[in-house]
Amino acid sequence: MEYISVSQFAEKYGISERTARNYCATGKIEGAFITGKTWNIPAEATLPKRSKKKVSPLLAALREQKEAKMKGGIYHRIQIDLTYNSNHIEGSRLTKEQTRYIFETNTLGITTENTRIDDIIETVNHFRCIDYVIDHATDKITETHIKQLHLMLKTNTSDSRKSWFAVGDYKRLANAVGEEETARPEEVHRQMKSLLADYNTKKQITFDDLLDFHVQFERIHPFQDGNGRVGRLLLFWQCLQAGIVPFIITEDLRLFYYRGIQNWGKIDGYLRDTCLSAQDNFKALQGYYRIGY
Secondary structure, eight states: OOOOHHHHHHHHOOHHHHHHHHHTTTTTTTTHHHHHHHEEETTTTOOOOOOOOOOOOHHHHHHHHHHOOOOOSHHHHHHEEEEEEHHHHOOOOOOOOHHHHHHHHHHOSSTTTTHHHHHHHHHHHHHHHHHHHHHTSSSSOOOHHHHHHHHHHHTTTTTOOOOOTTTTTTSSSSOOETEEEEOOOHHHHHEEEEEEHHHHHSSSSOHHHHHHHHHHHHHHOSSSSOOOOOHHHHHHHHHHHTTTTOOOGGGGGGGHHHHHHHHTTTHHHHHEEEEEEEEHHHHHHHHHHHHOO
């Protein structure tokens, strides 16, 4: 049998080495044994199962409606609204009605000469990403999860056919956001590991914690492309996980959202106020569907 070290196990599952050692010491990892002061963990070992966390009324409704393939509910609405707005921010030319039509019928409907195949593929892929987030919303977020979201989002796009574009993995070439430099490719893993370790050790997640994680993620810019959409999917995930009402950045908030990210750390109120406004809209949506928060 192949064995791995505590540090390898901790990195694999996005936990601290101290937590991994505690799992070993308390017998929660089957087959782990100690040699001297070193723990040996079976390579196929998984994280110990935890007692089921209480989920929010929103997450419960999303899971129920997703499983039932229910139309017209909040799951249906979020799939369309989050996918359309997040893709639109990144330049998708599909209309909201086209996005709705794709989700509801799995066909495109009326097209124009400006319709791009990648827009269609990424829309379908984004629906799958939201499902993944709903399914894993109570799981601790790891680098593996984040890479999986990117893989799902970019699969079968034109980018996936480029030899230098790492679909489902961190970027290989340096990139920038406008004139702002981002993490060098060789720095991404270390910075992402540090970002997740810091976030996952927090006992009580606040609204500002979510925003700070989002800004740091976008400033690292770990992927060649798709960072904005993956980042906003993670925000939705983190809200569901923490029991915080989610929010969707719509077209009328887009420029304020960009300004907020750029000024975070100097004038935090820009991004906070923008996202709180978006959250108010989502609260109204939950109210319409009579889902508490």
